[in-house]
Amino acid sequence: MNSAAFLKDFHHVATIGATANSGVDRQAATAEDAKTRDWFAAQVRDAGWELRVDGIGNMFGLLEWTPGAPYVLIGSHLDSQPLGGRFDGAYGVVAALHAARRLDAEVAEGGTAPRFNLAVVNWFNEEGGRFAPSIMGSSVFAGLLQREQMLDVPDLSGTTVRDALGAIGYLGTAVGPEVAGYAEIHIEQGRILEREGIAIGLVDSSWYTQKLDIEVLGEQSHTGATAMADRHDALVAASKIILMVHDVTNDFAEGALVSSVGQLTLEPNSPIVVARRVHLVADLRSGGPDIVKSARAKLIADIEVLAQEHNIKVNVKDFDVRPIRRFPEAGLELADKVAADLGLSSRRLQTMAGHDSVAMNTVAPSIMLFVPSVDGVSHCEREFTTDADMVTGLDMLTGVARELVAGALINAQALPAAALA
Template sequence: MTNTSNNNSTRFGLDAERFLSDFHHTTIYGATDKNGIDRQAGSDEHGAVRDWIEEQAVARGFNVVTDEIGNIFALKEWVPGAPFVLVGSHLDSQPLGGRFDGTYGVIAALHAASAVDQAVTDELIAPQTNIAVVDWFNEEGSRFPPSIMGSSVFVGLFDLEKTLQTTDPDGVTVEEALTHTKRRGTAIDLPVAGYAEIHIEQGRRLERAGIPIGVVDRSWYTQKLLVTVTGEQSHTGATLMSDRRDALVAASHVVIMVEELVDDFEPETIVTSVGKFDVEPNSPIVVPRQVDLVVDIRADDKADVLRARTLLLERMDRLATRRSVTIDAEDFDIRPVQRFPEDAVALGEKAAIDEGEESRVMATLAGHDSVALNRVTPSVMLFVPSVDGVSHCEREFTSDEDLVTGLRVLTNLVSRMISGELAEVEPGGSLTE
């Protein structure tokens, strides 16, 4: 719902056509046959689009630097010695992923920051801080788990040296991938005054409500488990069914158990999945000896996640006995609920109102770089609608109209942030939770 009579975005001089052209240009890097992208972190395609974004930033007068974990910052300094408001997202994707996830936020950030820079030049805004457009390394975590890697190192959640030695399935380290794409940077000192990110919702709440802007007030609690099912390798033709200890059959039961966990909770209060599944030896004439899988449990309420975890462990124990296998589970990548500061949420709402757009305050079920940044600096997370709510696939889609609406609201938000409107606000989380 739009109220154009209250729209004052023209003062920022945004060029919607150029923005859309730039955004759609990024799809050539890692393009897939069905209009998606495959641009995993540290790949050649990822390196190419990052080189392109640096060229665009330099052409607009930004100073571009890369830190030790491969995060790229395009800096514009108006107030010497003042901290920076960061605005951005990520350019890497899932395998056969969508072209909007992350990339939209980086391109929108560059255009918003450029428009605000012009407003500063024209003395329409008196900045209290500087600005930096950021492309975080490996938000997706598909090639190098876990996800939200670059921003987590930046805020001190992950150890740099340990993270650099993380390997992909082929044994390539993060450090080697960064070196290959010429993004193994150096330590930088970047005082931060706030963070803003715009992203597609990756769900259907905004689309169902007909509302163009979401303002995130919290993240869901996330619990992942590394599960290993161990049986015994044997011949598929010569081993009688009663003598088999088939790890794959048992693991298949685990997958169903994970999905059926949600039946023990109120509808739409919890989500569960198994997204990674590796079979050994993966031979057509061998009964599998081992299966490794990753279980993902998320809910708004931490207690629901812990209860689901307990139920799953109990059921897997009974399954192991019944199928004569062993099942081991290790906690992995636990992320507590993060609440965004009330004043930061209110600022996102004000930016939407100022642009004549309706907004809705909502939780994010997915993790984002903003959740990590929110631990150390007041952060604002905006959403735009996703058609059919699909994401992490080639069918992912958001209309040009919604992309431009989000850009206008983001630009308004950034102008408020660099003017000091969140100067006294404390971050929403801590590094010790």
């Protein structure tokens, strides 16, 4: 169990797309993302495993021990947010590579092939910073999103997923492996584990997510020559909508709902022109679906009133609605046992953020593991997890994967109907 080699690889990957303040900027299908993909491909080939790239850019490193058997997948994603953290996603991929190496060595030494094969995966565009929606590659793989539709999604400059993947050489044609199970380790992106001094988080469910695609249409005019009474300023109206999205959380119990507007574009974006159009995306999340639905209804009603007051038009569309998904009890019990055998403290918790495991949980028994995040911060350059906690998580992932390839969850079914709240 060479922890030093794992840490060396992790910190090397963090140099790809590194920012001035210890973060990374490796948005999906950019040149920086391509470099991490090249690194991943080299790791797979050097280990003697088969490399596959599918039609949405997902990368698989396949260890075939038992010919014809399905695969347990372990991994995460290598893409990042703009000016993001170096741990989110990349930790899970590098940990999966090293867990697979450990298990491959065990199989070679023991001489007995496990029930299932193993594959390490780097999912495409989990972050959704350049191309929306997020969790794209794993959702296409799981059949939750249509591949051709996702390939046509443009970024803000008009470049499509199809063209971007083609430009970096990762628009593949291979078919992904048949899946028997899935496990992913990730930083918590919250404060619970650090605050309670717990080593491992066992994710039992995801939060309900509702996004709103909002288009505010005003009238372009001169910022100096147009009288205030004659303006139809889309940006002023949009700024009030942003505050509505923020303030709607006050209608519910503290911590029950989180909301934000993280992306905004305006036209024509000139310092001497009143904005004619603003596009923004509102994000609502809660552990209670009714809370999100109530907040959505209030926002739509308030936006209608605002549009009349400003004599403008606002178009609101539902976007990227995700139900609560519950992880299989058998997987939680298995992970709890692995943690106990390793002498690690653990506890169950929900994930407020989305992850590839949430998509995979609809098609195969899945296990989602967390390690502590310092100060609970993520999606920023200050994101941090200690080397010691990362190594602990690697040991945990290795133990879980060992159980999964042996068939520990063969009777656990994570069918879509069972996974929904």
